[in-house]
Amino acid sequence: MGENKFDIAYGVGLLPNWSEHGAAIDQLIKILHIFMIVLFVSWGIFLLYCLIKFRSRPGHKASYQSATSKLPKYAEIGVVLFETFLLVGLSFPIWSRYRLQKPDAEKALHVRVVAQAFQWNIHYPGEDGKFGPTRPELVNNAFNPLGIDKTHPDSYDDFWSVGTMNVPKGVPVVADITSKDVIHSFAIPVLRVKQDANPGLVTPVWFTATKTGKISIVCSQLCGNGHSRMFGRVQIQEPEEFKKWMAEKKRPFKPKEKKSENANLDIDKVTEGASS
Amino acid sequence: MSHEHDSHHGHELSFIQKYVFSVDHKVIGIQYGITALTFLFFGFVLMMLMRWQLAYPDQPMPIVGSLFPNGMPNGLMTGDFYNELGAMHGTIMIFLGVVPLGVGAFGNYLVPLQVGAPDMAFPKMNAASYWTYLTGGLIMFSSFFLAEGGAAQSGWTSYPPLSVMAGQGQTFWLFGMVMLITSSLLGSVNIIVTIVQLRVPGLSFFKLPFHVWAQFVTSFLLLLAFPPLEAAGVLQLMDRLAGTSFFLPSGLVMGESVMDVAGGGNVVLYQHLFWFLAHPEVYVLILPAIGLITEIIATNTRKPLYGYKTIIYAAIFLGFMSFLVWAHHMFMTGMGTVMSDFFQVTTMIISVPSVVILTVLIITLWGGSIRYNVPMCFALAFLPMFAIGGLTGLPLGLSASDIYLHDTYYVIGHFHYVVAPGTLFALFAAVYHWYPKAVGRKMSSFWGKVHFWGSLISINFVFFPMLLQGITHLNRRMYNYPLTGEGTTLWDIYPHSASIQYLNEVISIAAWVLGAFQLVFIFNFFLSIKFGKKVNDNPWEATTLEWATPTPPPHGNFLTEPTVYRGPYEYSVPGEKEDFSPQHIEPKPA
Numbered sequence A: 001m002g003e004n005k006f007d008i009a010y011g012v013g014l015l016p017n018w019s020e021h022g023a024a025i026d027q028l029i030k031i032l033h034i035f036m037i038v039l040f041v042s043w044g045i046f047l048l049y050c051l052i053k054f055r056s057r058p059g060h061k062a063s064y065q066s067a068t069s070k071l072p073k074y075a076e077i078g079v080v081l082f083e084t085f086l087l088v089g090l091s092f093p094i095w096s097r098y099r100l101q102k103p104d105a106e107k108a109l110h111v112r113v114v115a116q117a118f119q120w121n122i123h124y125p126g127e128d129g130k131f132g133p134t135r136p137e138l139v140n141n142a143f144n145p146l147g148i149d150k151t152h153p154d155s156y157d158d159f160w161s162v163g164t165m166n167v168p169k170g171v172p173v174v175a176d177i178t179s180k181d182v183i184h185s186f187a188i189p190v191l192r193v194k195q196d197a198n199p200g201l202v203t204p205v206w207f208t209a210t211k212t213g214k215i216s217i218v219c220s221q222l223c224g225n226g227h228s229r230m231f232g233r234v235q236i237q238e239p240e241e242f243k244k245w246m247a248e249k250k251r252p253f254k255p256k257e258k259k260s261e262n263a264n265l266d267i268d269k270v271t272e273g274a275s276s
Numbered sequence B: 001m002s003h004e005h006d007s008h009h010g011h012e013l014s015f016i017q018k019y020v021f022s023v024d025h026k027v028i029g030i031q032y033g034i035t036a037l038t039f040l041f042f043g044f045v046l047m048m049l050m051r052w053q054l055a056y057p058d059q060p061m062p063i064v065g066s067l068f069p070n071g072m073p074n075g076l077m078t079g080d081f082y083n084e085l086g087a088m089h090g091t092i093m094i095f096l097g098v099v100p101l102g103v104g105a106f107g108n109y110l111v112p113l114q115v116g117a118p119d120m121a122f123p124k125m126n127a128a129s130y131w132t133y134l135t136g137g138l139i140m141f142s143s144f145f146l147a148e149g150g151a152a153q154s155g156w157t158s159y160p161p162l163s164v165m166a167g168q169g170q171t172f173w174l175f176g177m178v179m180l181i182t183s184s185l186l187g188s189v190n191i192i193v194t195i196v197q198l199r200v201p202g203l204s205f206f207k208l209p210f211h212v213w214a215q216f217v218t219s220f221l222l223l224l225a226f227p228p229l230e231a232a233g234v235l236q237l238m239d240r241l242a243g244t245s246f247f248l249p250s251g252l253v254m255g256e257s258v259m260d261v262a263g264g265g266n267v268v269l270y271q272h273l274f275w276f277l278a279h280p281e282v283y284v285l286i287l288p289a290i291g292l293i294t295e296i297i298a299t300n301t302r303k304p305l306y307g308y309k310t311i312i313y314a315a316i317f318l319g320f321m322s323f324l325v326w327a328h329h330m331f332m333t334g335m336g337t338v339m340s341d342f343f344q345v346t347t348m349i350i351s352v353p354s355v356v357i358l359t360v361l362i363i364t365l366w367g368g369s370i371r372y373n374v375p376m377c378f379a380l381a382f383l384p385m386f387a388i389g390g391l392t393g394l395p396l397g398l399s400a401s402d403i404y405l406h407d408t409y410y411v412i413g414h415f416h417y418v419v420a421p422g423t424l425f426a427l428f429a430a431v432y433h434w435y436p437k438a439v440g441r442k443m444s445s446f447w448g449k450v451h452f453w454g455s456l457i458s459i460n461f462v463f464f465p466m467l468l469q470g471i472t473h474l475n476r477r478m479y480n481y482p483l484t485g486e487g488t489t490l491w492d493i494y495p496h497s498a499s500i501q502y503l504n505e506v507i508s509i510a511a512w513v514l515g516a517f518q519l520v521f522i523f524n525f526f527l528s529i530k531f532g533k534k535v536n537d538n539p540w541e542a543t544t545l546e547w548a549t550p551t552p553p554p555h556g557n558f559l560t561e562p563t564v565y566r567g568p569y570e571y572s573v574p575g576e577k578e579d580f581s582p583q584h585i586e587p588k589p590a
């Protein structure tokens, strides 16, 4: 087995968390497991005690009368109260942050994530912040996997990347998730992000990364025989570094500079896809 | 026993009428049982093949690999074949194994006996139910031999568009499902009517054994939850065969070509229809199992059930609530806060009756005189195993923690604790417990204990590591974590998976050991027919009506119709000579 070329030493247990919202999720998971272990162990001790104390043996008789203790009732009420706390105190707020509190459009980096069997296409809007429109019949896996309409001015500074998603550290990222073919699921375990990529529907997710480094995207919905190959990368960079990366990225649909009057918008010749 | 000829039928039945196309609920129950056990074993074998691929990815499988020239060229499993095995393992285990065993076999065999009836309300419909089930099962099974594409490979959930675009196996799967659903509907109507109409005099609803109640609630779940899935199945079939697009949106691109469908469909709609069945289905698996072990636990603690009415109300409430939690399987589809809050609340609510049921069973032990025979061992093991299954459901039922855990092996570990060391153990307990009634001999308790301890230990080495893997975010339904190919290693692809690959080996070896211990059961089951210890009509000294019949019960069951005088769990009644007081024996006036 090769060595770990990633920036994390992995082992059994929760993966490290590199996102702002993830800490609350981890806390919830930990509280839940402590609760579960306490319940299971105390309950298990009671079970074992019964199994030994009330084993059948010569001279021992079962009693017709059942236990009358109120303890089980209190235990059940305790469980209900604790579950209410889990819901209202922890899960609801986390979910509403995850689903409702969308970061400001000005402050966030906006990308589209378009899944297809078996790769992740990341669509960046470029400097204008606007995505060029896409149409299914324009899809060309080599040169235009997203089917971007290159004649539209919004597309001129768009670019895309296959497999790797570069994002800046400390800046909110809003990703619109969709799919071209079957259902996939966009998961970045280390960022505590998961969202099904449904064809025909667009669902946004958002996160803010807290560390720089390289981590994986895993497809988390069975999507065919290449499902397990459908991985991607998130490259988290310092904001300046990210800006540089973006500036250097080739814009496949950028019209050629006007050198003579008639070489106007000859974008048909520009067929090269963005490298990733 | 000399009762064999006391059949209520005047005329002699031919062998075929008696044992093959029988309308006797007991014969049908046994047919269901043997068929379901066979399918269970088959589903288990599929999984044992998958476990090779997971433990030793991309290494040729010795010997066995050469049996599958298409699925495993050179002994190397293909992704398609893995997905076929996975989808069929899930489908077979649930729809062809556990449900037919719990409802088809034990429901059929025991419900008429426990309500004192001579047979099911509609004996012919009962037979029709079995034969439809068998047909559905064979259709599914045969799809492995399809030249093009093999069996269904879109998971037991069969989400479109993947399933609509899949090969022919999916069409077989859908036809098979329609048969199985039909069979379940026939069976559940029968059980409901039998319980309502055919109880003997004196047997009021609150004198029924809890098992009958459990089957009653289960039948309502089947009756009400399956039709939406049948509809979803037919719609998907239309999408595949008739060019409709109920579940297909516009603008799908396959490779580079735009799919030629009308579009306008919705992929999430199918999931709602599917889970509207599939969550109640979980309780269809578990409720009969709980019913069965309740009988076994009461009998072997020699004391009345603690909270008989409580457990009945809990079961009814559970059944009702199970229709209101389905979307907790769909948090990651992009659900808003209103929906997710609603389904989280209902999910937490449904955990309460489950806790109540477990509490009732464990407190029943208090003050008992516990006999550790084989059925009781399996029944007791059910309690902690089901508890693990139930508790690990909490983090999956809260949408926030589900963000991380969804689609990982944590889910697989969770529901297998419920269905395998939970439900399956309960069903094993039931086989050992009622075998003497059906056969007239006991299964060997020595080999029974070997089976029990071997299974209990190895099954925990299968499923506990899965929970750990899930916490480490190992994704489910992955046929390999590519180890080879263009300079990649596992570390390059899924570094977190590489760090726990050794657990995959532990799990697989434990699963094969578990398989070996099932051979003990199989031999014990068949050899005991001839060599088991002979028993009387009521070997466990139990109280419910099935033990009041001759052994094995003849066609028509009871020699004379019994009358019921008391509740189902009258054990160790003060002032009585025996420590068990059967339901049909009149208490002596004090």
Ligand code: HEM
Binding pocket: B044, B047, B050, B086, B087, B089, B090, B091, B093, B094, B098, B154, B155, B156, B157, B285, B412, B416, B419, B420, B424, B462, B476, B477, B478, B479, B511
């Ligand atoms: C007792 C031994 C069993 C073992 C060792 C076992 C093992 C497994 C494993 C490893 C998977 C995951 C495969 C994957 O995600 O790639 C799986 C999936 C599954 N199993 Fe089992 N299983 C057992 C029994 C059962 C039983 C009794 C049931 C049902 C009643 C069941 C129902 C399922 C279902 C529904 C799936 C999901 C299939 C899918 O992804 O569509 N299993 N099993």
Ligand SMILES: [Cu+2]
Binding pocket: A115, A116, A117, A118, A183, A184, A185, A219, A220, A221, A222, A223, A227, A230
């Ligand atoms: Cu995918």
Ligand SMILES: [Cu+2]
Binding pocket: B278, B279, B282, B325, B326, B328, B329
């Ligand atoms: Cu559910």
